[in-house]
Amino acid sequence: MQDPYEKSLEPEKKKTKEDYENDLLDEGFGEGVLVDQKFFERTYQTVWLIPDLIERNKVCVLYGEKGTNKSFIALHIGWLLGNGYSVLGSDVSYIRANSMDVKYLALEDSEQHNIRLQALNENYPAVAKAKEERSKDDIAWYCSFSIVKDHFRLDGTLLNLAKIEQLTRWADLLIIDTVSYMYPDGDETKGNVARLVMHELARCAEQNECTIIALHHPPDGNPNKLRGSSEMANSVNTIIQNKKSKLKVTKQRNGKTGKVVTYKMVPTLDSFTVEFTNSRKDLNQYEKTVLEIVESADGQRISDKELISKFKERYPDTKSIYQVLDRARKRNITLGFLKCDEKDEKITYEIDE
Numbered sequence: 001m002q003d004p005y006e007k008s009l010e011p012e013k014k015k016t017k018e019d020y021e022n023d024l025l026d027e028g029f030g031e032g033v034l035v036d037q038k039f040f041e042r043t044y045q046t047v048w049l050i051p052d053l054i055e056r057n058k059v060c061v062l063y064g065e066k067g068t069n070k071s072f073i074a075l076h077i078g079w080l081l082g083n084g085y086s087v088l089g090s091d092v093s094y095i096r097a098n099s100m101d102v103k104y105l106a107l108e109d110s111e112q113h114n115i116r117l118q119a120l121n122e123n124y125p126a127v128a129k130a131k132e133e134r135s136k137d138d139i140a141w142y143c144s145f146s147i148v149k150d151h152f153r154l155d156g157t158l159l160n161l162a163k164i165e166q167l168t169r170w171a172d173l174l175i176i177d178t179v180s181y182m183y184p185d186g187d188e189t190k191g192n193v194a195r196l197v198m199h200e201l202a203r204c205a206e207q208n209e210c211t212i213i214a215l216h217h218p219p220d221g222n223p224n225k226l227r228g229s230s231e232m233a234n235s236v237n238t239i240i241q242n243k244k245s246k247l248k249v250t251k252q253r254n255g256k257t258g259k260v261v262t263y264k265m266v267p268t269l270d271s272f273t274v275e276f277t278n279s280r281k282d283l284n285q286y287e288k289t290v291l292e293i294v295e296s297a298d299g300q301r302i303s304d305k306e307l308i309s310k311f312k313e314r315y316p317d318t319k320s321i322y323q324v325l326d327r328a329r330k331r332n333i334t335l336g337f338l339k340c341d342e343k344d345e346k347i348t349y350e351i352d353e
Helices: 016-025 037-041 070-082 110-122 158-170 191-207 232-237 285-296 304-313 320-333
Strands: 048-050 057-063 101-104 143-148 173-177 211-216 239-242 246-252 260-267 273-278 300-301 336-339 346-350
Touching: 016 246, 037 110, 048 273, 057 101, 057 191, 057 232, 057 336, 070 211, 101 110, 110 143, 110 273, 110 300, 143 239, 158 191, 158 346, 173 300, 191 211, 191 232, 285 304, 285 320, 285 336, 300 304, 304 320
Parallel strands: 057 211, 057 239, 101 143, 101 173, 173 211
Antiparallel strands: 239 246, 246 260, 260 273, 300 346, 336 346
């Protein structure tokens, strides 16, 4: 009688080039998307998790110096979305009950988040029922928030590749705090390593339909760039700088750069929570007009002479127009909306670094 296990113990036959070609043929590899008239009948537009800030199913890097509340902000965004609250115009809310399973991969001092989560829960209560106890009639039926404390590196091993694959399949939003802990040897200066790590994250994000927010730091002495190899900046869709209680989009592959979100830290009994503000909303009509003029200028840069001319066109009958303009201009500079280059009398619309 033949041993039933004999066949399974036989060494696996090594695949030939022809075998791979047949497999690829069966999978439809290389067919691509046909660009014909029907292709242009479709509507292609950027899908946002948070409008003009974080794109869905892409990698976003949020960076800032130590002590600038990056983790607070990321935890705030993740907690709210994971419990069905809307954040800065996001389309995930109790009413819409869109799917939003959030995983917070805490690779750096994970215990620090316990008190912060308690503070968040006091202001934004967690979904009352456990996920397995909810019915489809309950609010935020598809929402959840989890802290993941399993440490691993993207070192190319099959086990760790499987871990990031699994996380991005489970989650709609994965927050990595901080991404440097995923580098195989912790060396952020190696371009080939940064490229492999960030490309693997980008692949998982797009293929598994998971938005990734990766926290990072700038180098010492230069808060306006990402620490390590430039391959990180080249690989991701969005880069957001956290500085002076403001978030500024410094890279947006499928949208506009320069978007600014202001916030303040609100103290609680044992910690802080984040409150997003809109200082631009509080500007008067003259201050808003100055911004509009500079924004519409070529390269968002305009000479002092041209600004005066355009401002006078808007308000030809305004008394003391030079004093009105001067006050409006100075307030925008004070708030960080405009930066004035005294050397060539140019004003540039950007955050005052």
